[in-house]
Amino acid sequence: xxxxNDVTKIYDGQTVPxxxxxxxxxxxxxxxxxxxxxxxxxxxxxxxxxxxxEQTSGTITINGEEVRGTDPDHLRMNIGYVIQQIGLLPHRxxxxxxxxxxxxxxxxxxxxxxxxxxxxxxxxxxxxxTRDKYPAQLSGGQMQRVGVARAMAVDPxxxxxxxxxxxxxxxVRSHLQDEFxxxxxxMRKTICFVTHDINEAIKMGDTIAIFTKGHLVQxxxxxxxxxxxxxxxxxxxxxQDRVVKMLTLFQVRSIAKxxxxxxxxxxxxxxxxxxxxxxxxxxxxxxxxxxxxxxxxAEDLERESDASQERxxxxxFSRRGAFIDQHLLLSDALSYMLEWDTxxxxxxxxxxxxxxxxxxxxxxxxxxxxxx
Amino acid sequence: MNWPRxxxxxxxxxxxxxxxxxxxxxxxxxxxxxxxxxxxxxTRPRYKKWGIVVMNILNVCQxxxxxxxxxxxxxxxxxxxxxxxxxxxxxxxxxxxxNTIAGLNGVDPGIKEAAKGMGMTPxxxxxxxxxxxxxxxxxxxxxxxxxxxxxMGTLAAYIGGGGLGDLIIAGLNMxxxxxxxxxxxxxxxxxxxxxxxLRYVEDRLTPPGFSSI
Numbered sequence: 001x002x003x004x005n006d007v008t009k010i011y012d013g014q015t016v017p018x019x020x021x022x023x024x025x026x027x028x029x030x031x032x033x034x035x036x037x038x039x040x041x042x043x044x045x046x047x048x049x050x051x052x053x054e055q056t057s058g059t060i061t062i063n064g065e066e067v068r069g070t071d072p073d074h075l076r077m078n079i080g081y082v083i084q085q086i087g088l089l090p091h092r093x094x095x096x097x098x099x100x101x102x103x104x105x106x107x108x109x110x111x112x113x114x115x116x117x118x119x120x121x122x123x124x125x126x127x128x129x130t131r132d133k134y135p136a137q138l139s140g141g142q143m144q145r146v147g148v149a150r151a152m153a154v155d156p157x158x159x160x161x162x163x164x165x166x167x168x169x170x171x172v173r174s175h176l177q178d179e180f181x182x183x184x185x186x187m188r189k190t191i192c193f194v195t196h197d198i199n200e201a202i203k204m205g206d207t208i209a210i211f212t213k214g215h216l217v218q219x220x221x222x223x224x225x226x227x228x229x230x231x232x233x234x235x236x237x238x239x240q241d242r243v244v245k246m247l248t249l250f251q252v253r254s255i256a257k258x259x260x261x262x263x264x265x266x267x268x269x270x271x272x273x274x275x276x277x278x279x280x281x282x283x284x285x286x287x288x289x290x291x292x293x294x295x296x297x298a299e300d301l302e303r304e305s306d307a308s309q310e311r312x313x314x315x316x317f318s319r320r321g322a323f324i325d326q327h328l329l330l331s332d333a334l335s336y337m338l339e340w341d342t343x344x345x346x347x348x349x350x351x352x353x354x355x356x357x358x359x360x361x362x363x364x365x366x367x368x369x370x371x372x
Numbered sequence: 373m374n375w376p377r378x379x380x381x382x383x384x385x386x387x388x389x390x391x392x393x394x395x396x397x398x399x400x401x402x403x404x405x406x407x408x409x410x411x412x413x414x415t416r417p418r419y420k421k422w423g424i425v426v427m428n429i430l431n432v433c434q435x436x437x438x439x440x441x442x443x444x445x446x447x448x449x450x451x452x453x454x455x456x457x458x459x460x461x462x463x464x465x466x467x468x469x470x471n472t473i474a475g476l477n478g479v480d481p482g483i484k485e486a487a488k489g490m491g492m493t494p495x496x497x498x499x500x501x502x503x504x505x506x507x508x509x510x511x512x513x514x515x516x517x518x519x520x521x522x523x524m525g526t527l528a529a530y531i532g533g534g535g536l537g538d539l540i541i542a543g544l545n546m547x548x549x550x551x552x553x554x555x556x557x558x559x560x561x562x563x564x565x566x567x568x569x570l571r572y573v574e575d576r577l578t579p580p581g582f583s584s585i
Contacts, residue, residue, distance in 0.1 A: 052489060078491075081490060085481075087480075087485060087489075100490055104490070
């Protein structure tokens with residue numbers, strides 16, 4: 001647990017504090033994302049935790065121990081630290097880079113070797129291929145991975161990450177974020193994570209702390225921040241698409257309804273009756289092997305009341321993409337609905353159609369969460 | 373061309389050249405031993421403010437003509453090899469100190485930050501990160517100084533320091549072209565040899581996976 005009490009930092013030669021009387025508590029095993037515009041003091045706070053910067057006043061404790069009472073080098077050896085510039089030593093191989101902190105801890109060679117391979121594998125790198133390379137021979141994404149592996153080398157309980165995925169392109173960043181989230185669910189480390197990207201904050205954070213001009217504006221779970229922005233600044237910072245962003249917090253399966261209405265091709269003439277019986281507004285066409293291949297919605301049937309079997313099939317096939325994996329997010333579902341011009345989507349569990357999600361469900365979910 | 377005189381000049385080469393090399397090596401070794409620690413100190417936060425003062429003093433030393441330093445060394449230190457070496461040291465200090473400072477300041481701050489943030493002590497950051505990464509620039513400074521000292525060493529003969537300067541001064545006084553050719557020629561060859569040799573060391577010491585300058 002990291003606790004900051006009434007922490008203030010005024011840089012030499014400046015009168016305006018970079019951080020002013022900050023109180024913040026980060027629980028054990030929690031990822032707290034510091035977010036805010038440039039110069040809001042978020043990096044300063046992070047760097048005060050491992051004493052790269054000394055606070056002007058106030059106390060910072062890690063698990064009850066005040067950081068100012070410990071030897072700074074010893075303190076830092078036990079805190080994982082990842083920075084945007086990554087800072088791999090260019091004259092050392094990947095393995096030597098990862099081994100830096102274990103070496104400072106005085107581990108023996110065999111233990112270090114084993115740990116290095118383990119970490120590279122954990123970060124999705126092939127040890128045999130990367131171990132002996134120099135940083136200059138790696139891609140941006142690989143360097144970031146090595147940077148994170150290096151910070152985790154001695155399995156520190158606390159990690160400080162200053163825009164750790166800032167230097168890679170959006171696709172690689174998204175990959176790295178997903179992988180790190182997966183790791184974090186197992187590791188449950190206490191993490192302080194700095195970013196200026198609200199979307200990254202929503203994705204990575206158990207809690208989000210929003211800063212401006214050295215002050216903490218709001219600290220809460222992503223859902224709290226998105227549903228109840230404290231003031232105009234937070235509202236602006238989140239952006240106009242606040243509610244759509246909130247939809248990114250939920251997976252489709254959390255609101256999907258089971259037992260979707262399905263129909264085989266030869267039953268198409270009876271589709272109206274079937275949908276009426278099941279009170280469904282959308283009906284999925286499935287083939288002999290029960291694999292979904294299309295969707296007919298009630299509006300189609302109302303518009304073309306005398307449509308032939310062939311025409312119905314044609315309409316169904318025109319929405320052959322209206323299916324979505326159950327792990328995708330509600331915001332993705334919304335996008336699919338707009339793309340395929342439908343209020344209904346089939347929810348897939350692997351290859352099987354397991355449920356249905358509708359626009360009404362999404363609206364209900366959004367308004368319910370707004371009201372929480 | 374007077375062949376007997378040429379042979380006479382060449383027969384003096386082993387003696388003069390070895391004194392010249394000795395002079396250069398000692399002067400270079402001492403100036404490295406002074407300049408690098410000074411350069412390191414002047415890039416530490418505590419002593420940074422002295423940087424401009426020290427660099428200005430070294431700049432002044434550098435701007436004295438070589439001949440003037442040799443001449444000044446004589447009334448203070450007398451004649452012989454020792455004052456000659458002292459004069460050479462004064463000239464060799466600046467390029468090494470300057471490059472040490474430039475090299476250390478040129479190390480990517482992100483790398484230093486990461487090293488410190490991992491818990492390396494300032495001493496470890498210096499020896500394991502900063503110095504290895506600044507090494508190519510420091511060695512380039514040593515190379516500059518080496519060539520400078522080899523050429524200035526020929527002036528040492530004026531205050532009895534010996535070396536290849538003996539041949540050149542004799543040649544000038546007697547108007548013996550052969551002595552001039554041999555003395556100046558070997559001086560030039562020696563400068564090239566030092567430059568090449570140090571460049572080789574530089575290549576060997578440049579960290580792998582690191583682009584040389």
